[in-house]
Amino acid sequence: MTFDKIRELKIKGCFLWVLLVFGCRTSYEEPKILLDEYQLENGFTLQVVASEPHLKAPVAIDFDTRGRIWVTQIPGYMNDMQGSDETNPVGNIKILEDLDRDGVVDHSKIFLDSLVMPRALAHVYGGLLYAEPPKLWFVEIEDDKPVHKVLVDSIYAAEGNPEHQPNGLLLNIDNWIYNAKSNFRYRRKDGVWEKEPTTFRGQWGISHDNFGRLYYNDNSRQLLGDHVLPNRMVRNPYLTPKAAVDQMLTKDQRVYPLHATTVNRGYAEGVLNKDSILVNATAACGPLVYRGGTFPKDYEQNVFVCIPEGNLIKRNILRFTGDSTIAQQAWEDREFLASTDEGFRPVNLNNGPDGSMYIVDMHRGMIGHHAYLSPYLKQKVKGNQLDTLINFGRILKVQSGTNVAEPLPDFGTLSTEQLVILLQHKNGWIRSRAQHYLIFKEKGEAIESLKNLVLQEGNPLAKIHALYALEGLDALSFDFLVDVAKKGSADVVIHAVVLLEAYVSKENSRNAELLFKDLIERENSGIDLYLGSSLGLWMGVDKERFFPQMVTLLSRYPNKPIFHEAISSGLAEHELYVKESLAILPDFDDVQFMSLLTRIIEQREKGTMNPIFTRASLAVDxxxxxxxxxxxxxxxxxxxxxxxxxxxxxxxxxxxxxxxxxxxxxxxxxxxxxxxxxxxxxxxxxxxxxxxxxxxxxxxxxxxxxxxxxxxxxxxxxxxxxxxxxxxxxxxxxxxxxxxxxxxxxxxxxx
Incomplete structure (x- = not known):
């Protein structure tokens, strides 16, 4: 689409808004945005729920317990070729409201103003966690105003290009908050903020599935992820995992734009096809695992990915094998959502309280940082006048055609029992929010109900949420987790095995050995993987009991790198013992595993650790x-x-x-x-x-x-x-x- 056409559509939208505001004399501002240039997969509907004048360069959103949208905006980003306002305090965080309850934002108010490039936010612990580089802040909320501001991390991010600085602030099922472009995670325990190393992940945007695995990407690789739960493979500081984390889940980087788009390296061979259409992703960002529960069943836990340079959003279907995750693009010739509006710049996606998927559309002509703009792109941007497209912003909502939005429960008025029941909700946003609410409100009276939920038949997702609600309330015990592991389905068993590590002791070793023996007999690759990652810790209190079980798993998965890393990750300082013990076994010949042990031992002797344990913060790119x-x-x-x-x-x-x-x-x-x-x-x-x-x-x-x-x-x-x-x-x-x-x-x- 030409810029003149873009401008024509925007003028029409503004004209309709003027008619609405002044002609109809309504008290609410609800601009009408035309979506004629957008093509969405059949069976779904697309709606603009927020736009200018309420928005300008939005980059991230979150929802509060009333379902209102909170948005962080960076209008100083690339409003000219030099990014002249990048260091000026023109950013803000807004609360968007729909006062007449017709599904369209008609009111907005500033929560925090005069910020420099704020790029992430999360509603957690009854307040707002937000990033304004280089700092990470937490503020409590009273009457929609910030109070009691706390500095969580003074070196969260180096100041500079938001394309290459930490972002995300994703609260995962395990009660930790994760980021893209970062190797740290955060949580608050007993009023104190904790920070610890984690795997370095992605570039812009991060998401998790129902199990708790993390997904992310970078410019040219549209979908990356971890095959395992967070921090399983980084407990041994001298092991740097290569097979289990930061994996490209699909090699297919093809994109299918509706028109010729303006991209930074369009002059390079292979970037565009003969019709000047983009071939592969060059600015992928903002992945989302859909967990809303209202799309058709085969869309559940699909991963949607923003491709802002192509004005589209793509869909990937996940397949879980037990010890790995495999992704495949849903179609080879089209996208889930695509537009000929070159202002459409999806940069983040969110699961909503109503089960819909929300799209943060920065709606800006230039999204590439001035440090990276090629002469080719500068010329194209000037020619298309894209550098003048700066005072816009949209939030779009995708609904299934059969979706009937349920009213959002008022978390503040729900009883403890009602909160526990919400852990069984079909919408992952509701489940996660109920879990978190139980924890930060310290609902100790929920403990027995949570335990009953974990032990009852069916609904493994609810059981996982209940387990981590109990973990957040410090209400787990060794005997209870053993009982869960004996009775649960594979996914529940895995989480129980992980949580059992908090109870490693000589006293518990006998019962742990018996439990692990039963679990090994199930011959389930997923359970085996996590069991293998725990055995090293239990060996620390009783080598004779758990070394034979380790040998069993090694023999079951010979020369398989992800199992090697899992077992090595829990060994701590026992690599030499394991290596020498395996060397004298007549039938053990796994050369790859022995080589990995040798490398870890050498790294320990040199003091060479996994970089995540030595890097205090990310430097400016x-x-x-x-x-x-x-x-x-x-x-x-x-x-x-x-x-x-x-x-x-x-x-x-x-x-x-x-x-x-x-x-x-x-x-x-x-x-x-x-x-x-x-x-x-x-x-x-x-x-x-x-x-x-x-x-x-x-x-x-x-x-x-x-x-x-x-x-x-x-x-x-x-x-x-x-x-x-x-x-x-x-x-x-x-x-x-x-x-x-x-x-x-x-x-x-x-x-």
């Missing part, structure tokens, strides 16, 4: 850092768009001196004097460009980051240099020992 330094040091002469400044400095855009990254490194480090040609155009300035080598505060990494940004921003062939190469170039002097000349640069390039 290199091109964002390079862009910041370019604007501070270089833009005053070369222009913010690399266009050069008459009489002062030549252009960088498409310059042959930028394409050659080593030549560029020499210029930045040592400077340049005398005449120079750029694309056969001569430039002869009286002033020499000074090099940065004399500035002791600028490191090799700084120089490498500037090169990463400049070659990306001003050429169609970005090439980075390593810090080591920059170090070499520092000592590569010109003949004068001062600035280089163009002749010397050309001679260097020919070497």
């Amino acid at each position: 290199n091109r964002t850092h390079g862009a910041k330094m370019f604007f501070e040091i270089c833009a005053s002469c070369h222009g913010i768009n690399g266009q050069g400044i008459q009489g002062l400095a030549p252009p960088l855009m498409n310059s042959e001196h930028v394409v050659d990254s080593e030549r560029l490194g020499l210029i930045i480090l040592h400077g340049l004097e005398g005449p120079i040609e750029v694309n056969e155009e001569p430039y002869n300035f009286n002033l020499a460009m000074p090099g940065l080598i004399r500035n002791e505060n600028i490191t090799d990494k700084d120089i490498a980051d500037i090169i990463s940004y400049v070659t990306n921003a001003f050429s169609d062939n970005p090439k980075a240099l390593t810090e080591e190469k920059v170090g070499e170039l520092r000592s590569t002097k010109s003949r004068s020992g001062s600035e280089y000349t163009m002749k010397e640069l050309l001679e260097y390039s020919k070497k």
Whole structure:
């Protein structure tokens, strides 16, 4: 769709809004947004539930217990080619309300204002957890106002590009809060916030399934995930798992846009087809495991993925094998939702209290950060006037055609017994909220009902929620979990085995051994995987009881990496004992497992840990850092768009001196004097460009980051240099020992 058509539709929408507000004299503002350009899978309906003027550049939402939408907005993001307002306090968190209860937001109010790029929020513990880099905050809520602000983490995220900083704040079934682009998780226990390492996951957006596994993605891989529950494979700090977590669940990255879209590397071979249609995902984000319970049965636990660069949302179907998860795109020639409106920028998806799927549509012309924009994209954006599409924002709702929305229960008025009953609800949002409500409200009177729910027949999902409600209330016991593991279905057994680790002791070892013997006899790969991950901990109190069971599982799954990692993850400091004990067994010949043990032992001796245990926070990504330094040091002469400044400095855009990254490194480090040609155009300035080598505060990494940004921003062939190469170039002097000349640069390039 052309920009003129986009603008025409938006003008029509605004005109309808004016008629509604002033012609009909209603007291509510409900803009009418046309959806003619949207194609949705048959059997579903699409509705705009919130839009401008209530929204501007929304990026994440959550719902409170009244069903109201809370939204975080970043209007300072990419409102021009340079992202000029990125560091200005123009962001906010709003409460959206539907006062006339017709399904469309007609009122909004600011909850928190004057924020700098807030990018995530979550309603937890009766308050609001939110991220405003570099900090993570929690505030209590009184009369829709923030009170008692608490700093949860002072280094949650480095300031910079929101594409590459932690986000998500997903409360999982295990009572921990997880993030994308982060290796930390959080929870509050007895009023104190806890933070601990976890697997590093994805880029933008995170979701969980009914079992508690996590799903995420990055730009070019539309669906990643863990085959196992969180933190199962990272309990041994000297093991860095490779088979169980951060796995590409499908190799199929194909996308099926309805039209030719504007993408950053559209000039590169294979990015677009012969009709200029995007072939594979380049900006995938915001995955969602649908758990709403109102879509047709074969949609339950499907994963929907945002593809904002293609103006579409795709659907993946999951298949669980017990020790792995496999995804497959639902269709090979179409998408679940696609549009020809190039302003449609889905960036996040949510399960709603009514069982619908909610789409956060940033509705912005430019969604790529200025640090990454190629010259090709800049030209396309200008030509289509997409850089003028900045004052919009939408939240859309997808419903099944047969969906009848149920009234949201008022959690504040429900009895304890009613909250327990809600753990059996078909809607995963309701189940999760009821579980959390029982915990943070400290509903100790629910303990017996929760135990009865866990032990009764049927509904394994309700049992899992009840187990973790009991865990959050500190109401579990060894004997109870053993009873659950004896009677439960496979998924329930697995969670019981995981929770039993809190009760590892010599006293409990005999009964644990008997339980594990029965579980091994079930020959269920899922149970075996988690049992294997626990045996090492139990070996810590009784090697003779649990080592034979470990051997049984190793023999059952020979040369299978995910089982090797599971067993190794629980070994703690017993790798050498296990290796030596296995070596003397005549029939044991699993070379891969022995090799893994050897590697872990070597890592322990060297003190080389899994990076998640040594990284305090995520650093600013290199091109964002390079862009910041370019604007501070270089833009005053070369222009913010690399266009050069008459009489002062030549252009960088498409310059042959930028394409050659080593030549560029020499210029930045040592400077340049005398005449120079750029694309056969001569430039002869009286002033020499000074090099940065004399500035002791600028490191090799700084120089490498500037090169990463400049070659990306001003050429169609970005090439980075390593810090080591920059170090070499520092000592590569010109003949004068001062600035280089163009002749010397050309001679260097020919070497």
